Amino acid sequence: MGKKSFHIWELANPTRFLIILDRIMKPLLILTILSIAVGLYFSLFASPEDYQQGATVRIMYIHVPAAWLAMFAYTVMTIASLGTLVWKHPLADVSAKSAAPLGAAFSFICLTTGSFWGKPMWGTWWVWDARLTSMLILFIIYLGLMSLWRAIEDPIRAGKAVAILTLVGFVIIPIIKFSVDWWSTLHQPATVFTMDGPKMASSMLVPLLIMAVASTLLFTVLHLKAMKNEILRRRIRSMQMRAARKAGSGATSVATPSTP
Amino acid sequence: MIEIFGKYSGYILASYGISAVTILLLIIWVYQDGRILNKTLSELNERGIRRRSDHANK
Numbered sequence: 001m002g003k004k005s006f007h008i009w010e011l012a013n014p015t016r017f018l019i020i021l022d023r024i025m026k027p028l029l030i031l032t033i034l035s036i037a038v039g040l041y042f043s044l045f046a047s048p049e050d051y052q053q054g055a056t057v058r059i060m061y062i063h064v065p066a067a068w069l070a071m072f073a074y075t076v077m078t079i080a081s082l083g084t085l086v087w088k089h090p091l092a093d094v095s096a097k098s099a100a101p102l103g104a105a106f107s108f109i110c111l112t113t114g115s116f117w118g119k120p121m122w123g124t125w126w127v128w129d130a131r132l133t134s135m136l137i138l139f140i141i142y143l144g145l146m147s148l149w150r151a152i153e154d155p156i157r158a159g160k161a162v163a164i165l166t167l168v169g170f171v172i173i174p175i176i177k178f179s180v181d182w183w184s185t186l187h188q189p190a191t192v193f194t195m196d197g198p199k200m201a202s203s204m205l206v207p208l209l210i211m212a213v214a215s216t217l218l219f220t221v222l223h224l225k226a227m228k229n230e231i232l233r234r235r236i237r238s239m240q241m242r243a244a245r246k247a248g249s250g251a252t253s254v255a256t257p258s259t260p
Numbered sequence: 261m262i263e264i265f266g267k268y269s270g271y272i273l274a275s276y277g278i279s280a281v282t283i284l285l286l287i288i289w290v291y292q293d294g295r296i297l298n299k300t301l302s303e304l305n306e307r308g309i310r311r312r313s314d315h316a317n318k
Contacts, residue, residue: 044276055265059275066279105286113275120271218283225290232297235311236304243309 012090014231021224032221035214042207050204059117061207064192065215066109070138071173073103073219077145078170081163091227093159094234096166097149098226102219104142110135122186130179131187134172141169155234 043061050057077099083092114132115125126132145162152158180189191199198205265272304310 054268055272056268058265058272062275062279101289102286105282109279109282112278116271116275116278120268222286222290225294229290229294229297232294232301236297236300239301239304239309239311242311243304243307 014090014094017091018228018231021228025221025224028217028221028224032214032217035210035217039207039211039214042210047207048201048203053121056117056120057204059113060204061211063110063113063117064208065212066106066113067135067176068212069215069219070103070107070110070135071176072216073099073106073223074138074142074166074170074173076223077103077166078173081166084159084163085167091231093155093163094227094230095223096159096162097155098223098230100142100146100149102222102226104139104146106215106219107135107139107142111139118186127186129185129187130183131176131185134176134179138172138176141172145169155237 039061043058047058047061049055077096080092080096080099083089084096111132114135118127119125145165148162148165149158152161177190179185180187192205192208200208
């Protein structure tokens with residue numbers, strides 16, 4: 001009974017978070033580099049060409065994980081937004097803000113590699129079909145959220161405004177996922193996450209999953225590092241404000257006696 | 261043109277190239293941001309400006 005009870009809320013302490021981060025960052029970084037190296041080897045050299053698409057299938061190993069990560073980053077932001085609005089978790093908006101540029105980057109990779117895959121296979125760089133258009137909208141949403149963060153100076157107020165917009169924007173995720181089922185699209189339907197299991201040879205599925213794990217690890221490393229940066233940025237901001245207040249009150253106390 | 265992936269080499273290498281550059285820029289941006297913030301933080305500490313919790317801990 002005399003034992004001090006542990007509360008999960010203690011993990012929300014930014015200082016404690018930074019200590020844990022410093023401990024796990026190095027092994028996580030090594031794991032990420034190793035998995036990317038193995039993934040690239042399989043994707044580029046140790047996997048077969050597709051009987052229809054030839055070597056262009058190798059684009060899939062970066063295009064598909066990028067698409068998953070673009071949606072995963074937004075899902076992380078949505079959960080973080082709930083954390084901001086419902087539980088007022090001190091790290092929630094830090095997490096959401098840090099994930100946005102990463103999600104934007106993965107959306108960009110998904111869109112560009114999709115174009116490079118589409119040109120030789122479809123005969124066009126771009127088509128306004130539901131899957132491509134909804135992914136482009138996700139990319140634009142990311143840019144909008146990043147702009148909103150920059151537009152509002154106070155991070156607490158910005159966090160709340162962005163959280164509301166993020167929750168509204170989450171509607172795009174199921175639209176992207178099911179666009180190929182709901183509408184007639186040039187983009188192929190789902191081949192990995194289907195009700196009947198993956199419709200892909202294991203010689204291609206394994207490299208794809210390795211690249212997906214590698215990309216997720218890369219996202220995790222960059223997200224945690226960006227979260228650390230955001231915590232430091234807020235500390236600096238509060239220290240600078242504290243210093244400015246101190247200087248202001250010092251100036252007032254000096255000025256007051258000379259006031260007639 | 262490097263032909264290691266047959267007639268589609270250009271498309272494949274461009275895809276991997278653009279992805280590599282994007283991720284590299286992202287890594288540089290995140291780590292450079294961290295370096296600048298750490299530098300600013302130590303400058304503030306050197307000037308004797310500390311967080312309220314640092315004062316409270318002393």
